[in-house]
Amino acid sequence: MPTGRRERKKAATRQKIADAALRLFLEQGYDAVGIRDVAAEADVAVTTLFSHFASKEALVFEQDEDFEQRLTRAVTDRAPHEPLIPALRHEIQALVRHCTADSVAPIWRMIDASPALRKYEESMRLRHAESLATAIAADPDLSVTPTAARAIARFVIDAYSLAREATDPQAAVGEIFQMIEAAWVVTCPSANSTGTARP
Amino acid sequence: MPTGRRERKKAATRQKIADAALRLFLEQGYDAVGIRDVAAEADVAVTTLFSHFASKEALVFEQDEDFEQRLTRAVTDRAPHEPLIPALRHEIQALVRHCTADSVAPIWRMIDASPALRKYEESMRLRHAESLATAIAADPDLSVTPTAARAIARFVIDAYSLAREATDPQAAVGEIFQMIEAAWVVTCPSANSTGTARP
DNA sequence: ACCGTAACACTAACCGTTAGGGTTTTGAAC
DNA sequence: GTTCAAAACCCTAACGGTTAGTGTTACGGT
Known part of the structure; x- marks a missing residue:
């Protein structure tokens, strides 16, 4: 219309x-x-x-909805029976690669330099984690408790946040996702091993 | 003097x-x-x-340094060879019990109702996680990478935050710490199993 | 051609926070 | 005791983000 x-x-x-x-x-x-x-x-x-x-900080995080959507879609749009954690790891790897690229590096340097922007980013991440938790909890292939879904969602967001600040972001993603994979496995006793390939 | x-x-x-x-x-x-x-x-x-x-919000979180110190001391002051994760779980359980007590419930209801306070609390948690990560990384009994220490610290803080909001906070602590235990084990292949007793 | 409304502008304020500059209280040195 | 520096406090005025109130213009559907 x-x-x-x-x-x-x-x-x-x-x-x-x-x-x-x-x-x-x-x-x-x-x-x-x-x-x-x-x-x-x-x-x-x-x-x-x-x-x-909505605020001065929002001017900087202009397209944060992309971030949120990419994460939830990584969960909802994955192939049937495709395991959850590797799909999320793949998406986080792409996001980290994107935000550590040279073209946007000055922006992130600016963000890291301003307490106001850091604070705003943190509260954004809470929203993202909640969205991701909802997507995970809604997946019929997975039978997780709401608490476990929220926990995994936070861990994944943490992985993104920590990797951004690490000296070797890609390696950090791998390292943290090994931990997330282990945490995930104990939530569903009937789960298959999903292979967190890292040589 | x-x-x-x-x-x-x-x-x-x-x-x-x-x-x-x-x-x-x-x-x-x-x-x-x-x-x-x-x-x-x-x-x-x-x-x-x-x-x-320092700010209007700080009026509400008057004694947040207690929180930080209790967490880091749970790491630094534990008995020799006492496993890390159960010590942290015990401390988080106490903290959650404390902040869900009836006497302070109205305060937390007020916090949850105000976006400004939620935002402030979130940035506080990041500081707490960083302190905790430092304490974990500094423990000579544990040999973890800085990234793993930071990740575990965040997970622990997440556990606190999620448990506070859960319908059964104590159960949530138990559930999430099972996941943290699993995540912890994969960081140090030579670790002993630590028994996350939950019937 | 007409009307409702979405987008925009202007003014004036509110509120958290800080700078600048002054006064009183305190602890200690003499 | 007197004296002195610093700490704690007060007041005024402002700054910067944010919003309410009140128009004005430009668009889109009828």
Whole structure:
């Protein structure tokens, strides 16, 4: 039903704001740039900015819904009888690879440098873990208690978070997922071994 | 060297502020009470309040250092050759029991109701996990990689957080620690089984 | 052509937090 | 005791993120 021009203009405004924000943040530092600066640079009113982004921090984590969806889809969209943990490991490996790439490295350096952004990222991760837990608990092939589903979901998010900060991110993912695999196995006594290949 | 009156007066002021804050928060709700209200109720200046507490949220989590110390001491002060995970499980069980007691239940209900407080608690947990990881990595009896130590520390903190929210907190601690035990075992191939007794 | 409404703008404020600068209290050295 | 430095406290004013209130414009469906 919704045709097009309005939505295109809205999306353009949102993008214009996000671009302006990221540019200023990287140029001058997150804390040195005020909301009023961003709004001026994007040529919109402050209230307009806040109608597109819930907070200053949200300007940086513009596309965090992608992250959430990729994780839940790794669970829901996997092939029938494909084991859960390797699927999640694969997805986390891809996500870690993506966020340690050179092109986005300055952004993550900025995030790590700002307490406000770190805090925001942490609370985001809680949301992600809850979504992932729901997806795991909803899978009919798996019969796990709600508590076990939540625990595994947190562990997986922890793996992402820890790997990002590790000196060798890929190796850290492997190491932590070996632990997650072991934790997973004890939740379902009838489970098959799933092979956490790491030479 | 530091004798006494000054410190006693300072501690008294701090306590007066914390008491006033908690009273107002529980009466009227965290978000409905402003810093200026708390300062007025405690009969101190706003700047004085902030010289005792780093933020509004810190008024609620007044004694979070206890939590951190109890966890790290559970690692450092355990008997020689006493296995790590059961010691941690025991401590977490005590902490969960404490924070689900009726006397403090309203406080935690208030925390769960306020996004700002939840966010603050989450970032606190990260600090706690980092301290715990340091304690684990520093234990000469254990030979774990830094990554494994951090992972286990996070899992333990997750256990606390998840158990608090579970319908049966004690059972949740048991369930999650079974998983942690399994994760722990794979980090040190030469480890002994430690018996996660749960009938 | 018309109307409801989504998107945007402007102003003015609220609230947590901090800087700047001053006063009193305390502990200790003399 | 007197004196002195520092600690603890107070006050005012502001800064920066965020929101409410109140329009105005541009779009889309009828």
